[in-house]
Amino acid sequence: MKKYRIAALIAVTVMIFSVRGILPVSAQEFTVGLTPGLTFNDSTEVIKKPKPVERCHLIGVNYSVGFGGLYVTTSTSIQREFSPFGVGITYTYLQDLWGTMSYFGLQTGLRYSKEGFSYENSRLEPYNTTFYEVAELPFTSLFHFEILDGYVRLLVNGGLYVGYRMKVDRPYMETDDFAATDWEDTDIRFDYGIRAGGGFAIVLPPVEIHIECTYKHSFSPIYQPSRDSEYYYTYEYPNQILISVGVHFQLGRKFFLKDN
Numbered sequence: 532m533k534k535y536r537i538a539a540l541i542a543v544t545v546m547i548f549s550v551r552g553i554l555p556v557s558a559q560e561f562t563v564g565l566t567p568g569l570t571f572n573d574s575t576e577v578i579k580k581p582k583p584v585e586r587c588h589l590i591g592v593n594y595s596v597g598f599g600g601l602y603v604t605t606s607t608s609i610q611r612e613f614s615p616f617g618v619g620i621t622y623t624y625l626q627d628l629w630g631t632m633s634y635f636g637l638q639t640g641l642r643y644s645k646e647g648f649s650y651e652n653s654r655l656e657p658y659n660t661t662f663y664e665v666a667e668l669p670f671t672s673l674f675h676f677e678i679l680d681g682y683v684r685l686l687v688n689g690g691l692y693v694g695y696r697m698k699v700d701r702p703y704m705e706t707d708d709f710a711a712t713d714w715e716d717t718d719i720r721f722d723y724g725i726r727a728g729g730g731f732a733i734v735l736p737p738v739e740i741h742i743e744c745t746y747k748h749s750f751s752p753i754y755q756p757s758r759d760s761e762y763y764y765t766y767e768y769p770n771q772i773l774i775s776v777g778v779h780f781q782l783g784r785k786f787f788l789k790d791n
Contacts (some may be wrong), residue, residue, distance in 0.1 A: 586624075586626055586627065586633075588625075589621075589623040589624075589625070589739065589779040589780065590620075590621070590623075590780055591620070591621045591623070591778055592618070592619070592778055593618065593621055593640075593642075593775045593776065594617065594618055594775065594777070595617035595775035596613070596614065596616075596617065596774055596775075597613075597614040597644065597771045597773045597774075598611045598612070598613055599611060599612050599614055599646040599648045599770070600770050601648040601650055601753075601767055602769075602770060603765065603768075604765060604766045605765055607650050608651045608658075609649070610648070610650070611648060611649075611772075612646075612648050614644065614645045616644060617644030617645065617773065618642070618643055618644070619640055619641060619642035619643070619775075621640035621777060622638070622639055623636055623637070623638045623673065623779065624636055625673070634675060634676060635672070635673065635674060635675075636672075636673035636674075636675060637671070637673060638669070638670075638672075641668060642667050642668075642669065643664070643667075644664070644665055644667075645663070645664050645665075646662070646663055646771045647660060647661055647662035648660075648661060659703045661700070662699070662700040663696045663697075663698065663700075663753075664697045664698040665694050665722060666694055666695050666697055667692050667693065667722065668692060668693050668694065669690060669692040670691050671689065672689060673686065673687070673688045674686070674687045674688070675732075677734075682734050682735075683731060683733060686732060686741070686743060687729045688726075688728055689725075690726060690727070691723070691724070691726070692722075692724060692725075692726055693721075693723045694721075695720055695721060696719075696720040696721075696722055696753075699712060715754070717754045718753065719752055719755065721751060722751045723749070724748050724751065724768075725747075725748055726745055726746065726748070727746055728743055728745030728773070729743065737781040738779070738780060739778075739779040739780075740776070740779075741776070741777040741778075741779055742775070742776055742777075743775050743777075744774050745773040745775065746771075746773075747770060747772075748768065749770065750768065751768070752767055753768075753769060
């Protein structure tokens with residue numbers, strides 16, 4: 532039995548020196564797993580701490596222009612109207628998923644804008660132009676991907692919003708007893724819907740410039756569906772295409788760039 536133990540010890544020793552002979556003399560490092568991963572050093576047997584996943588808070592201001600439209604359940608001719616006014620304050624949190632992939636984020640804020648549309652009514656009269664001023668609160672999920680060593684960030688977003696129609700302007704309804712800015716009892720002022728879009732950011736720490744295009748579609752009709760007829764309901768949902776430019780400031784971290 533003693534002879535077998537000595538033979539096994541010699542075999543293990545030979546194997547160890549054989550493996551050491553195949554590997555280079557310098558210390559070997561290798562990375563295991565997804566980013567950030569763990570780095571091992573076979574000479575010191577010390578596990579280096581992984582690089583933490585980047586997280587970043589942003590606060591910014593935005594200006595936007597829009598092209599408003601209307602989705603109508605009946606056959607109606609619609610014409611988009613240009614709205615050159617939209618301002619907002621945005622908070623963005625860029626985060627990781629399970630501590631490994633830094634591609635996600637959340638975004639919210641407050642926005643005040645003007646949006647409008649023109650359409651033919653059921654009597655096929657000349658186009659009726661309507662403009663609303665709307666305050667809204669968006670809740671958006673964000674996907675981002677850094678390129679060019681982090682100096683450019685690609686953005687894709689989608690989510691929900693709630694809002695309130697603050698003012699209205701309908702010149703075609705102007706009469707001696709009714710102003711174009713008056714509300715009717717059948718008007719619906721509460722607004723909610725979906726929004727989605729994409730764009731890119733130019734990252735110049737601690738400042739970022741965001742350029743985005745967003746489509747917004749309301750699920751709240753502009754008036755009660757039974758306004759014109761109690762037998763045939765008509766649903767009219769406003770929508771808007773937005774082009775926005777924003778200046779955002781990084782909070783908590785001075786940069787969000789790839790290490791050299």
